[in-house]
Amino acid sequence: MNRFKNIWNAALLLGALAVSSCGLLDTPEYPDGDFTIVGTWEYHIPALEGSAPNEGWVYNADGQITFTADKRFCFTLSTDRGEVKGYGTYRVNEDSGVFLSYDGYTDAGNLSFGDCFGCIDVLYDIHSIGWGWDESLTGDRVEDDYLKTHTAIEEYFRVAPQPYEEVVVPYMAADGTAYYVEHNGHRLFSLPEPYAPAE
Numbered sequence: 361m362n363r364f365k366n367i368w369n370a371a372l373l374l375g376a377l378a379v380s381s382c383g384l385l386d387t388p389e390y391p392d393g394d395f396t397i398v399g400t401w402e403y404h405i406p407a408l409e410g411s412a413p414n415e416g417w418v419y420n421a422d423g424q425i426t427f428t429a430d431k432r433f434c435f436t437l438s439t440d441r442g443e444v445k446g447y448g449t450y451r452v453n454e455d456s457g458v459f460l461s462y463d464g465y466t467d468a469g470n471l472s473f474g475d476c477f478g479c480i481d482v483l484y485d486i487h488s489i490g491w492g493w494d495e496s497l498t499g500d501r502v503e504d505d506y507l508k509t510h511t512a513i514e515e516y517f518r519v520a521p522q523p524y525e526e527v528v529v530p531y532m533a534a535d536g537t538a539y540y541v542e543h544n545g546h547r548l549f550s551l552p553e554p555y556a557p558a559e
Contacts, residue, residue: 391491391502397452400426401507401516405437405545418444418531418545423513425543426522433460434524435543437531444541445529450488457509460488462548464528465540469549488543489516512544 407420418439425435427450434447447464490511491500501508507516530538530551538551 391454395502395504397427397450397458398429400424400519400522402519403513403516405513414547416531416533416537416539416541416547416550418541421545423543423545424519424522425516426524427458428524432524433543434464434526437541437543437545439531441532443529444531445525445527446540446543447524447526447528455492457490457492457511458488460543462540462542464526465548468528468530468538468540468551471551489513512546 401424403423403425405418405421405423413419418437421437421439421444423435423437425433427433431449431451432447433450435445437444446462448460448462450458450460452458488511489507489509491502491507491509493500493510498510499508500510505518508514509516528540530540531547532538540548540550542548
């Protein structure tokens with residue numbers, strides 16, 4: 361009986377080692393040591409389904425976001441009302457994703473909120489591109505050419521790098537309201553008329 365038990369335990373150990381060597385028991389890291397967000401990524405903002413639209417939000421649009429090595433980003437959305445653009449700075453937290461600060465909207469944000477010191481904090485999107493939660497719940501993946509995230513945009517695909525540009529173009533509503541949006545199409549704030557930065 362002991363001999364059979366020893367053979368069985370040895371077989372289990374060999375099986376576990378084989379599975380482990382295939383990487384099936386490894387916990388994925390977000391991201392791995394070779395990953396960099398620097399470059400350009402394409403994504404799609406889904407169409408609206410089953411509810412009333414949020415005023416000033418962008419739906420059913422393609423986007424591109426470019427990250428530079430010196431921690432800047434810019435994005436372009438191709439919408440039903442033309443291109444929407446914005447820019448800012450970012451930081452990467454290896455365990456939780458990319459955090460974007462929409463610095464390019466600072467002048468317009470201050471105008472929108474008057475002289476309210478500190479109100480510009482609303483331009484910081486803490487859940488920009490999130491990964492690293494429990495994989496069994498979210499399916500998050502961070503690869504060199506593909507991101508699967510648990511935040512508003514679920515998939516990003518790496519494409520040929522595009523040039524960085526510091527351009528702000530809000531989403532213009534039919535009534536002339538200028539909506540300043542995040543890269544995912546969510547509204548940050550609005551102005552009653554188009555804003556043109558001072559030259």
